Amino acid sequence: DIQMTQSPSTLSASVGDRVTITCRASQSISTWLAWYQQKPGKAPKLLIYKASTLESRVPSSLSGSGSGTEFTLTISSLQPDDFATYYCQQYNSYPYTFGQGTKLEIK
Amino acid sequence: EVQVVESGGGLVQPGGSLRLSCAASGFTFSNYWMYWVRQAPGKGLVWVSRINGDGSSTKYADSVKGRFTISRDNAKNTLYLQMNSLRAEDTAVYFCARDRGSALGELLHWGQGTLVTVSS
Numbered sequence: 001d002i003q004m005t006q007s008p009s010t011l012s013a014s015v016g017d018r019v020t021i022t023c024r025a026s027q028s029i030s031t032w033l034a035w036y037q038q039k040p041g042k043a044p045k046l047l048i049y050k051a052s053t054l055e056s057r058v059p060s061s062l063s064g065s066g067s068g069t070e071f072t073l074t075i076s077s078l079q080p081d082d083f084a085t086y087y088c089q090q091y092n093s094y095p096y097t098f099g100q101g102t103k104l105e106i107k
Numbered sequence: 108e109v110q111v112v113e114s115g116g117g118l119v120q121p122g123g124s125l126r127l128s129c130a131a132s133g134f135t136f137s138n139y140w141m142y143w144v145r146q147a148p149g150k151g152l153v154w155v156s157r158i159n160g161d162g163s164s165t166k167y168a169d170s171v172k173g174r175f176t177i178s179r180d181n182a183k184n185t186l187y188l189q190m191n192s193l194r195a196e197d198t199a200v201y202f203c204a205r206d207r208g209s210a211l212g213e214l215l216h217w218g219q220g221t222l223v224t225v226s227s
Contacts, residue, residue, distance in 0.1 A: 001170065009171060012202050032211070032212075034212075034213050034214070036152070038152075042219075042221060043202055043204075043217035043218065043220060044144075044152060044214070044217060045217075046207075046214060046215045049207065049211075049213040054184065073175070087151065087152050089152075089154070089207075089212075089214075091211055091212030091213065094157075095154055095164045095167065095168045095169060096154040096157070097154060098152040098153065098154060099151070100153040101152070102150045104211070106196060
């Protein structure tokens, strides 16, 4: 199985900050990577697919990049609504796997 | 509006069985691959299973292979997850999800989840 490792596990930041979350795959997954945002008690929300394509109605302050084994999710200017937990997911090969999550907290 | 609504969760004893359902609406159900993802309390997301549009192809996580069966009834617009030989570690909120339409595993539409608790 492909292991997905996110860093950091927790990130403290302030409104207006630029933040980056990293996701590493245990083997190459080309660009078959998605990013999700989840808030407590809610279902995940798809933000980015194919490593860098923004899903409809997702703010342009979010961006994704990477290929192969290393990927990043960047939020250029944090807004209050961005504080949540973020997950990466590979869909290069079965079983699909998620990273362990990065909790973005208000500093 | 696309909607997927899970049901069937509850308390079950170790070794027991449970069948989850996911009622879909707002799209042509048979055209889309469907998925189950779970989340143990306070933990991260875990991909569980996938089924193609006509039900002829299924995939499973290693942790549930041989115990869980995904299926669908396209006439009823409903997805199922039959869970047998349940273990304490299967305790989780189970989400049903539909992909973007690409059959690639990008999970766009999610239900609210149904809680399964395995405990004596």
